[in-house]
Amino acid sequence: MIKHLKRGLLITVTALLLGQTVLCQAAVQSLDRIVAVVNDAVITQSEIDKATIGIKNQMMAANVPIPSADVLHKQVLEQIINRKLQLQAAEQAGIHAKDEDVNKAISSIADQNKMSVAELYQKVTSQGMSKENYRKEISDEITLQQIEQQEIGSKISITPSEVKSFMHAKSRPSAPLASKEFHIEDLIVLLPENPSATDLSTAKKLADDLLVKINQGSSYKDIGKTEVNNKSVEAADLGWRALSEIPSAFGDRIQKMKKGSVIGPIQTANGFHIIHLADVRQHAIANTASAQLTEPEAQQMLYQQKLEAAVKKWVVKLRTQAVINMHP
Numbered sequence: 001m002i003k004h005l006k007r008g009l010l011i012t013v014t015a016l017l018l019g020q021t022v023l024c025q026a027a028v029q030s031l032d033r034i035v036a037v038v039n040d041a042v043i044t045q046s047e048i049d050k051a052t053i054g055i056k057n058q059m060m061a062a063n064v065p066i067p068s069a070d071v072l073h074k075q076v077l078e079q080i081i082n083r084k085l086q087l088q089a090a091e092q093a094g095i096h097a098k099d100e101d102v103n104k105a106i107s108s109i110a111d112q113n114k115m116s117v118a119e120l121y122q123k124v125t126s127q128g129m130s131k132e133n134y135r136k137e138i139s140d141e142i143t144l145q146q147i148e149q150q151e152i153g154s155k156i157s158i159t160p161s162e163v164k165s166f167m168h169a170k171s172r173p174s175a176p177l178a179s180k181e182f183h184i185e186d187l188i189v190l191l192p193e194n195p196s197a198t199d200l201s202t203a204k205k206l207a208d209d210l211l212v213k214i215n216q217g218s219s220y221k222d223i224g225k226t227e228v229n230n231k232s233v234e235a236a237d238l239g240w241r242a243l244s245e246i247p248s249a250f251g252d253r254i255q256k257m258k259k260g261s262v263i264g265p266i267q268t269a270n271g272f273h274i275i276h277l278a279d280v281r282q283h284a285i286a287n288t289a290s291a292q293l294t295e296p297e298a299q300q301m302l303y304q305q306k307l308e309a310a311v312k313k314w315v316v317k318l319r320t321q322a323v324i325n326m327h328p
Contacts, residue, residue, distance in 0.1 A: 036077065037325045038084045043077070050128075051076045065247050065268035069194050085318040087140060090147035097142035105138050152310045158302050167298045182246065182254055183279040184238040187214070187264075190271040206233070207265035207272035214262055214274065240281070250275055 036043040052072060059066050066072065090096075110120040124134045189207045192199055210218075210233065243251055250273070253263055257277045264274035293301070 034327045038081055039322055041084045043080055048076055066270045068269055082315050086144050090143045095146050097139040101142050102135055102139050153307055156306050163298050166302050167293050180282045181240045181242055183240050185276040185278055186236045186238055187274040188234045188271045190232045203272055211264055211274050
């Protein structure tokens with residue numbers, strides 16, 4: 001997956017727009033109905049579908065449980081609405097990204113990913129987005145950063161006393177931290193996007209059967225290569241992970257597991273999981289968070305906190321002033 005520049009004083013490519021799969025043009029046309037109208041901007045079903053695919057791919061890559069289709073649809077739609085409102089505000093303010101700024105941003109993204117600009121375009125194209133659309137999304141991100149800076153960032157003030165208080169709050173006694181990591185293997189009986197009661201029952205039974213086989217000595221890899229009743233069974237070695245990197249659906253239970261034990265099936269939006277704790281390790285790590293912040297670092301962190309909070313309030317204000325019509 002392509003790395004991006006961080007948002008704030010820098011530029012990012014929105015997470016909704018990468019890792020996408022190309023939809024069949026005929027399918028897009030058949031599904032391309034109007035879902036919402038934001039002032040004079042239309043949001044179509046295909047636009048939501050593409051954004052949803054990107055989010056799902058990222059969540060699966062991070063092994064994060066995917067919410068239900070209804071919840072995910074609502075979240076994606078809200079993000080698209082907010083984005084369009086901000087871009088409309090930029091249009092009214094006469095803010096437009098320049099070509100040279102777009103070129104610089106794309107060059108920086110390519111450098112971060114250790115590839116040439118041509119290779120970056122090729123990668124993006126292979127993921128289902130044309131060069132022109134990619135440049136448009138980069139341009140939009142630059143525009144959003146500029147309108148946020150004009151409307152909000154330029155009005156944020158930070159006093160010396162705020163900086164000192166922030167530095168004091170962030171400083172802690174230096175001490176080694178105990179870090180526990182877990183080597184996890186995950187066996188998944190996948191569910192379709194909108195599973196029926198029969199789908200759930202069949203997948204649950206299959207997961208129960210697989211758990212019995214595992215307890216009897218069958219390996220994860222052997223079971224992961226099988227497909228039963230058209231339900232794809234996948235085995236994934238998640239490697240070593242800190243507790244904070246483990247999906248919340250598993251984290252609490254994994255803490256209580258012993259090395260070599262198995263739990264499951266655990267149901268999430270994407271299927272039934274059987275978790276194997278292959279190993280546990282614990283070691284001391286440096287407490288880098290305890291280092292004293294410098295004044296410029298503290299000021300920058302404070303600025304980002306205030307900016308993020310102010311942007312949220314600004315978006316709420318834009319929504320109250322907008323005409324948003326949802327189409328059933």
